[in-house]
Structures are given as structure tokens and as C-alpha cells.
Amino acid sequence: MKRTAAAVKAKDAKPATRDPEGVRRDILTVAMEEFSQNGLSGARIDEIAARTRTSKRMIYYYFGDKEGLYRRVLEEAYGKVRGGETELDLEGLDPVAALERLCRFTFEHHRANPAFIRMVMIENIHHGRHMQTSDAIRGLNQPAIEALQGVLRRGQAQDLFRKGIDPLELHWQISALSFFNVSNSATFSHIFGGDLFTSEGQEILSRHVAEMVLRYVLRPDHLSAIGKTD
Incomplete structure (x- = not known):
């Protein structure tokens, strides 16, 4: 044929x-x-x-194997958020603007990447077992604390920020406020309604998260700097 x-x-x-x-x-x-x-x-x-x-x-x-792929996905997820932080040019901003930008970035990143939040939740179910075997994740996250420490030191040197603030604790606070917004969005909106999860509601929350962190960090005589970094 x-x-x-x-x-x-x-x-x-x-x-x-x-x-x-x-x-x-x-x-x-x-x-x-x-x-x-x-x-x-x-x-x-x-x-x-x-x-x-x-x-x-x-x-x-x-x-x-399957666990090796899962661990590599975790590394990619953390690499994305940490990579985004390095692009914020925190050292090129005054300390107040730098801290506000970091807060807003963290909130918006988590909001835009719910898969990252779910991966972290899943790894917590496994008690962090796979993260413990990843040198890459440890290496990715330590610079985030160091960058935040640098912002705090500059703010303290200029008498803008209070003394004695632990950068690791501050990182925890920023992460917690941004994480809950995604991890509990389904249950929270079911119980209380979805107003906070509209575009307008999310913008207000993002702004208020940054404001709460700044009010905690700023010296009382510098609270008027909040909202004046644009």
C-alpha cells in the first residue's frame, strides 16, 4: 500500500x-x-x-525516590520565598521602609502561593522530618534572619527602633501573621464570612500587618513614621 x-x-x-x-x-x-x-x-x-x-x-x-522528590519540592518552595526577599533591596532603604517592605512582601508572597503554605503545613504534620535532612533549607533560611538583623541594627543605630528586639522572634511574628491568612482562610471565612478575603480586605490586612510590626519595633517618639514611607 x-x-x-x-x-x-x-x-x-x-x-x-x-x-x-x-x-x-x-x-x-x-x-x-x-x-x-x-x-x-x-x-x-x-x-x-x-x-x-x-x-x-x-x-x-x-x-x-518519592521522599527525595518531596524534599526537593520543599527546597524549591523555600528557595522561592527567600529568593524574593533578596530582591527587595532592604539595604538600600531606610530601616522603616525596609521593614515595611519586608512585611508586605511576606504577606503578599504567602497569599499568592498557597501551595507553599500547604507544603509547610504538611511538613509540620511530619514533624519537620524531611527538612532535617536538607542542608539546602538550613542554608536558605539563615540569611533571612541575618537580613532582618541588619535592618534592626540600622534602625537602632538611628534611634528609630527599640533596643533588645530578637530578629528571630520578629521573623516568627511576621511569618505567623502572614501564614494564618492563608492556612486558615477556609475555616475563618466559613465562620465569619469572606469580607477579609476580598481584594480590598486583603490589601487592608497586608497594610495592617506591616503597621502592627512597626508599632512593636519603633520607639514611641517615632510612631509618626508609620504610613509615611511611600
């Missing part, structure tokens, strides 16, 4: 070569969705393979 030109072309065509780094990125993107939606135990490698047009064998080649 005579073959059509299209059939000859399809038969003779060589399969497209996929970029290995692109394949890895695709796997991590889909795995983030799968793990954040279904947890470590509920996530299916078959589903990740199907959605990325690859194979379980290839996934295991890149990441070792």
Missing part, C-alpha cells in the same frame, strides 16, 4: 529531544501541586509522570 507523504514524514521524523533541566523543572512544578494537594502519602508518582509526559523511572533517576 502506498504511503502518504504525511505518513512517511511521521515515520521518519526523529523524536524531539527534551531539555533535561526543563524536564526537571516540569516535574518539580507538577510535584508541588500534587504534594500540596494530597500530601506525601496521597501524592502519586504515576500522576506526576503522566502530567509531565515522562516516566516514573525518569523521576526516580532525577530525585531518587
